[in-house]
Amino acid sequence: MSGHLTYKQSGVDTIEAQSFVHNIAPHVKRTQKQRQLFNAFGLFAAAYDLSSYKEPVIVTGTDGVGTKTELLFEQDMLETAGKDLVAMNVNDILTTGGDPLLFLDYLGISNLKAETPRITRLVAGMCDYLESCNCILAGGETAEMPGVVPADLVELAGFCIGCVEKSSMIDPSQVAVGDVLIGYGSDGFHANGWSLVRRILAENPGLLTTEELHAALAPTRLYHDVVRDMRSLGITPKAYAHITGGGLPENLERFLGDKGADLEIPYWDNAPAQKVLQFVDAEDRFHTFNMGIGWVAIVRPEQVEQALTAGPGGVVIGTIRAGKGIRVSVSSK
Amino acid sequence: MSGHLTYKQSGVDTIEAQSFVHNIAPHVKRTQKQRQLFNAFGLFAAAYDLSSYKEPVIVTGTDGVGTKTELLFEQDMLETAGKDLVAMNVNDILTTGGDPLLFLDYLGISNLKAETPRITRLVAGMCDYLESCNCILAGGETAEMPGVVPADLVELAGFCIGCVEKSSMIDPSQVAVGDVLIGYGSDGFHANGWSLVRRILAENPGLLTTEELHAALAPTRLYHDVVRDMRSLGITPKAYAHITGGGLPENLERFLGDKGADLEIPYWDNAPAQKVLQFVDAEDRFHTFNMGIGWVAIVRPEQVEQALTAGPGGVVIGTIRAGKGIRVSVSSK
Numbered sequence: 116m117s118g119h120l121t122y123k124q125s126g127v128d129t130i131e132a133q134s135f136v137h138n139i140a141p142h143v144k145r146t147q148k149q150r151q152l153f154n155a156f157g158l159f160a161a162a163y164d165l166s167s168y169k170e171p172v173i174v175t176g177t178d179g180v181g182t183k184t185e186l187l188f189e190q191d192m193l194e195t196a197g198k199d200l201v202a203m204n205v206n207d208i209l210t211t212g213g214d215p216l217l218f219l220d221y222l223g224i225s226n227l228k229a230e231t232p233r234i235t236r237l238v239a240g241m242c243d244y245l246e247s248c249n250c251i252l253a254g255g256e257t258a259e260m261p262g263v264v265p266a267d268l269v270e271l272a273g274f275c276i277g278c279v280e281k282s283s284m285i286d287p288s289q290v291a292v293g294d295v296l297i298g299y300g301s302d303g304f305h306a307n308g309w310s311l312v313r314r315i316l317a318e319n320p321g322l323l324t325t326e327e328l329h330a331a332l333a334p335t336r337l338y339h340d341v342v343r344d345m346r347s348l349g350i351t352p353k354a355y356a357h358i359t360g361g362g363l364p365e366n367l368e369r370f371l372g373d374k375g376a377d378l379e380i381p382y383w384d385n386a387p388a389q390k391v392l393q394f395v396d397a398e399d400r401f402h403t404f405n406m407g408i409g410w411v412a413i414v415r416p417e418q419v420e421q422a423l424t425a426g427p428g429g430v431v432i433g434t435i436r437a438g439k440g441i442r443v444s445v446s447s448k
Numbered sequence: 449m450s451g452h453l454t455y456k457q458s459g460v461d462t463i464e465a466q467s468f469v470h471n472i473a474p475h476v477k478r479t480q481k482q483r484q485l486f487n488a489f490g491l492f493a494a495a496y497d498l499s500s501y502k503e504p505v506i507v508t509g510t511d512g513v514g515t516k517t518e519l520l521f522e523q524d525m526l527e528t529a530g531k532d533l534v535a536m537n538v539n540d541i542l543t544t545g546g547d548p549l550l551f552l553d554y555l556g557i558s559n560l561k562a563e564t565p566r567i568t569r570l571v572a573g574m575c576d577y578l579e580s581c582n583c584i585l586a587g588g589e590t591a592e593m594p595g596v597v598p599a600d601l602v603e604l605a606g607f608c609i610g611c612v613e614k615s616s617m618i619d620p621s622q623v624a625v626g627d628v629l630i631g632y633g634s635d636g637f638h639a640n641g642w643s644l645v646r647r648i649l650a651e652n653p654g655l656l657t658t659e660e661l662h663a664a665l666a667p668t669r670l671y672h673d674v675v676r677d678m679r680s681l682g683i684t685p686k687a688y689a690h691i692t693g694g695g696l697p698e699n700l701e702r703f704l705g706d707k708g709a710d711l712e713i714p715y716w717d718n719a720p721a722q723k724v725l726q727f728v729d730a731e732d733r734f735h736t737f738n739m740g741i742g743w744v745a746i747v748r749p750e751q752v753e754q755a756l757t758a759g760p761g762g763v764v765i766g767t768i769r770a771g772k773g774i775r776v777s778v779s780s781k
Contacts (some may be wrong), residue, residue, distance in 0.1 A: 119729040122736040125644035153505055157620030157703025159540040159690050166503035166614060172486050173506060174493040175586060177552045177607060182593045207492040219510040221554065221605035256510045256605070261643060263518045265598060272554035272589070274510060274607040281499060287490030310594060311458035357492050370490025399454040 126261035142242035161253040170281040197240025198334035204275035213279030217253035223270030248339035287354035287370040301409030305335040327387035341426030383407030459594035475575035494586040503614040530573025531667035537608035546612030550586035556603030581672035620687035620703035634742030638668040660720035674759030711766040716740030
C-alpha cells in the first residue's frame with residue numbers, strides 16, 4: 116500500500132462511527148419523551164425552540180468526572196460514569212432555578228471498535244439520568260484519537276444548557292441574616308476528591324472490600340427532585356449550592372460575601388466513606404469532600420417547614436449570620 | 449504524614465487553579481466587548497439574556513481538535529490549538545444562520561502548575577478567535593487529573609451555543625435543482641484527517657520542512673466573515689456546510705437527499721498539503737480532507753453574483769442537479 120493510504124488505515128474508522136450512532140439511538144430517543152429538539156434538518160448543530168419563554172435567560176456550564184473516571188473504568192462501572200457526567204453538569208444548571216434542556220458529551224477514545232461496547236453503556240447511563248430530569252441528549256462528539264488517547268482511557272467532558280424565565284431566576288445576592296440552610300444527603304463521594312481517595316486506597320490495600328468500593332463510587336445524586344418539588348410548593352429559595360470540590364465552605368462562601376454560618380451537619384453514616392476519611396486531615400476533609408451533604412437550599416425562615424418536604428432527606432444544617440465564613444461541625448450521634 | 453493526607457498532597461492544587469483563572473482573566477474579558485454575560489452572581493452556571501429575541505431558537509454543538517492536538521503541542525503551537533478548538537465549534541453554529549454567543553472549553557491536564565503557561569497561551573488563542581466573532585468565553589473546566597491524563601497531553605473539548613430567530617433560520621430542505629454552490633478557501637487541513645497525515649509524516653521523515661509543517665498546521669479558518677457579509681447583503685443562503693471529516697461529499701450529501709452535484713473545485717494551491725496528498729489514495733483524499741474548500745454556501749442562481757462578494761475568496765464550484773451523490777473533480781490549472 117506504499118504511496119496510497121486510506122483514512123481507515125491510519126486507525127480511524129468512519130463506518131464504525133455509524134454503528135456506534137446506531138447503537139445509542141434508542142437511548143438518545145428516551146431523552147426526548149417530554150421535550151423535543153427543534154427540527155433543524157441538515158444543520159451542523161442541534162436546535163431547541165425557546166419561543167414559549169417570555170424572557171428567556173440561558174444558563175450553561177461544563178464539567179467532567181475527574182480522576183474518579185479511572186476507578187469507574189477499572190471496576191467496569193460504565194453506567195455510573197455516564198450518570199456522574201450528567202449529574203455534575205445538571206446540578207450546576209439547577210442552582211439557577213432553571214430547567215436543564217440540552218446535554219452534550221465529548222468522548223475521546225483510542226479505538227472506536229474496541230470501545231463501542233463500553234461507551235454504549237456509558238451513554239446508556241447518561242440517558243438514564245437525562246430521562247429522569249427531562250433533559251435531551253442533544254449531541255456529542257466521539258473522537259477516535261489513536262496514539263493520542265491511551266488505550267483503555269476514555270476522555271469525558273459534559274456540557275449542559277438550561278433556561279429560566281428572567282423573573283424566576285434564583286438570586287443568591289438576596290440571602291439575608293436569619294435565612295435557613297437546608298442540606299440534602301449525598302450518595303457517596305460523588306465525583307470530587309478522588310485523587311486523594313485513590314492515593315489512600317493505594318497506600319492501604321484491602322481498606323475497602325469490592326462491595327464497599329462500589330458503594331463509595333455510587334453516582335453523583337441528581338437533585339432535580341428537590342428543585343422540582345420546591346417549584347411545586349411555590350418556594351423560590353434564595354440560593355442553591357451544589358457541593359463539589361471545595362466542600363461546604365467554598366461552595367457556600369462564593370456567594371455569601373460578609374455573611375456566613377456555623378453549620379452542624381449530621382454524622383455521615385456511610386461506612387466506606389468513613390473508612391477512607393480516617394486517613395484524611397481533619398480540617399481538609401471538609402474542604403475536599405461533601406461530607407454527606409451534596410446540595411444546599413437557603414430559604415426564608417417561614418418557609419423551612421414546607422421546604423423540608425421537598426425531595427427526600429432535607430435537614431436543617433444552620434442559619435445565616437453576620438460575619439464572613441462557613442464553619443462546619445458534625446453533630447454528635 | 450501517615451494517617452492525615454491533604455488534597456494537595458494527592459496532586460491537586462486548588463490555589464494554583466486560582467492563579468490560572470487570574471492569568472486568563474484579561475483574555476476572557478476581551479470576549480465581552482460586544483456581548484456581555486447576564487449578571488448571575490453566585491450561580492454555578494454562566495447566564496445569557498435572550499429576551500431581546502422574538503422567537504429564539506438556540507443551536508449548539510461540541511467538537512475537539514482530534515489528533516492534530518498532538519502535533520500542535522509538539523510544535524509548541526498552543527495558540528493555534530485554541531483557535532482550532534473555537535473554529536471547529538463556531539463554524540458548526542454558523543451553518544444555522546445564527547450568532548455564536550457562548551463558548552465553553554474543557555481542558556483535562558496532568559499537572560496544573562506545570563501546564564499553566566501552555567494552557568494560558570491556548571486560552572489566549574481561543575480568545576483571539578472568539579473576540580473576532582463576538583462570542584463570549586462563558587466558562588470552562590480545567591480538570592487536573594494526575595495519573596489519568598498522561599503528562600504533556602492536554603485533553604481538549606469545546607462547546608458552543610448560538611441563537612437564531614426562528615424566521616431567519618437556514619433551512620437546507622429548501623435546496624432545489626439549479627441552486628449554486630459557492631466554495632470558500634480553507635487555510636490548510638484544518639482539524640481533520642490528521643491521523644492519516646501523522647502516519648504519512650512518520651513514514652516519510654523529512655517530507656515537510658518545519659516551515660511547511662507549520663503552514664499545514666494553520667488554524668481552521670473561521671467563516672464568520674462570510675456569514676456576516678451574507679447577512680449585510682440581505683442574502684439568506686439555502687444552506688451552509690462546514691467541510692470537516694468526510695470532506696465535501698459527506699458534508700453536503702447529509703442534507704441533499706435525492707439531489708446532488710458534480711463539483712469542480714480549483715487545484716489546491718497549498719504546497720505542504722500537496723506533498724502529503726501524493727501519499728493518499730486518490731479517491732479517499734476527497735472523503736478525508738477539505739481539499740482546499742472549507743465552507744460552502746448554497747444560494748439561488750440570481751443571488752450568485754452578489755454572494756461572491758461576501759467574505760474573501762468565494763468561487764462557484766457547481767450547481768445542484770437531480771440525482772443523489774456528490775462527485776468532485778479538480779479543474780485543470
